[in-house]
Amino acid sequence: MKNFLFLTLLILFTTSGFSQQALQGAGDIVSPEVHEDNSVSFRLHAPSAGEVKISGEWLPQENGNTIPVEMSKNEDNIWTYTTEPLPSNLYSYSFIVDGLRITDPNNVHQIRDVATVSNILMVGNGKADNYMVTNVPHGTVSRRWYKSPSNKDNPGRRITIYTPPGYEDSSENYPVLYLLHGMGGDEEAWMALGRTSQILDNLIAQGKAKPMIVVMPNGNYSQEAAPGESSKGFYKPNFQLPNTMEGSMESSFPDVINFIESNYRVKADKENRAIAGLSMGGFHSLHISRFYPNMFDYVGLFSPGINPFEKTNSPVYENIEETLKKQKENGIELYWIAIGKTDFLYKSVEDFRKTLDKIEMDYEYVETEGGHTWSNWRDYLVEFTPQLFQE
Structure with a gap:
């Protein structure tokens, strides 16, 4: 009984203390x-x-x-x-x-x-309403591991996948957007910073975008998964990792596609594949889509890096103009480029557009205010996604 009274008094005193602290x-x-x-x-x-x-x-x-x-x-x-x-x-x-x-x-x-x-x-x-969780049907976000036979150092790799509302309850096949992060990012970036699932849920519910699967791989070839999610344990993330822009990620990308098309109900053809990315991911999207010129009908370059930061002799970066011509000849529904007026990559994008103009390749160009920011990249995703897979 004494212990009970003591405990009661202690709780009252503690609660009173917190109340006094709140009042102060x-x-x-x-x-x-x-x-x-x-x-x-x-x-x-x-x-x-x-x-x-x-x-x-x-x-x-x-x-x-x-x-x-x-x-x-x-x-x-x-x-x-x-x-x-x-x-x-x-x-x-x-x-x-x-x-x-x-x-x-x-x-x-x-x-x-x-x-x-x-x-x-x-x-x-305003525009942030696109990023908010609203009372609409929601898709499913999963983190999975897949085998990458092309990557001898990290054959097991982590990937983030969004499936649209109703995927689990239907037998329908869906188109796929492969969405790539920038330097220093990983398979978590587009979900956490880009608000991808909220954007897709809202656009699909509003009838502005087709239901689609969105695949967000880790674009760092030397990294099996995001910091804290791999066998390396907890460590401080680095901005620039080795083997990020020297051809390995691009040449191994079919491993990602093979995993998705073997494990998900997808429309496995060029007309139902899109690839897009920001900064380094824009660089990867540019080169993956021209190195495999009959793989994607939709390409989105968000503030893309154009020139590789690493010296390399990779065949991925050979004959760029010729492979762009081949990509054009194969037919492409949408080649979409967006960048902010004060982005430090503005000049390189301007020069790349001259190459596209030279070979008379059709593309859509969007120029916005601001620089190299997630604020812009979220907006680009909101604008780019509704243009995909329209019949």
């Missing part, structure tokens, strides 16, 4: 808080800090780096900052406390971009 401003903090006018308030309880700043994707940049802004400290030792009304988008951010970068302890929603972990928030009433 250190407890139930809401951060971020999106207001009706699309402004956002951020809050951090840091009573001992001398200076707190916030760094976020909506802020101005200098030389590619975000310029942090100072937060204000109130009488409850809570540092606050409220933005102007923001355009609808998904934003990442972090705090800088006395020079140390930290995540927001009141926001459990985070993403990893290569080796950087940031908090995220979404401001709706």
Whole structure:
């Protein structure tokens, strides 16, 4: 009985303590808080800090780096900052406390971009509505391992696959989009940073895109899976891995297609295959589609890298103009290129377009504001996907 009374008093005291802490401003903090006018308030309880700043994707940049802004400290030792009304988008951010970068302890929603972990928030009433989970039928996302006979060092490789709503309950065969990540990314990138499943669910529900399977492989030939998901265990991700742009990924890509077409109900022909990628993935998409010029009817290059970063004698990069001509002769429904006006790859894309113009190859070109960002790449996926597999 005494133990019971002691435990009861302890719980009451602890609860009272937490309540007092909340009343004093250190407890139930809401951060971020999106207001009706699309402004956002951020809050951090840091009573001992001398200076707190916030760094976020909506802020101005200098030389590619975000310029942090100072937060204000109130009488409850809570540092606050409220933005102007923001355009609808998904934003990442972090705090800088006395020079140390930290995540927001009141926001459990985070993403990893290569080796950087940031908090995220979404401001709706616009294009970010495409990225949100809505009350529509949902597809299935699975992570699987497949055999890659072409890769002697990493024959077992991890892959992310989206199947559309209703796939499990039907006998229908589906077209396939192979969606490739950029340098430093992996098979998780398009799901976590690109919001692929949410975008596809919403577009399909709205009748804007055909139901399709989306395949997101790991484009790093020397990496069997995302950091923390492989036999190498937990390690710090690297931005530039070996054997990423020297031909191995492109020449081995039929291993991916063979796995998908052997294990999923797909329409296994050129007319029902698409390939697209961002940055390094755009580089891979360009070269896979011309090295195998009768494999894809749809090609999407999102802010593509054009020139390989590694010196190589791979046959993948030989006779580029001739193989592009062959790709053109075989017929292609859509060759789609998009890039931001301030992207550091803008000039190389401009030069590549001159090559396409020279051989009179039809393509669609989209130029947007902004640079080499996930904000652009999500938009490109939203615009590109509805153009696929239309009869």
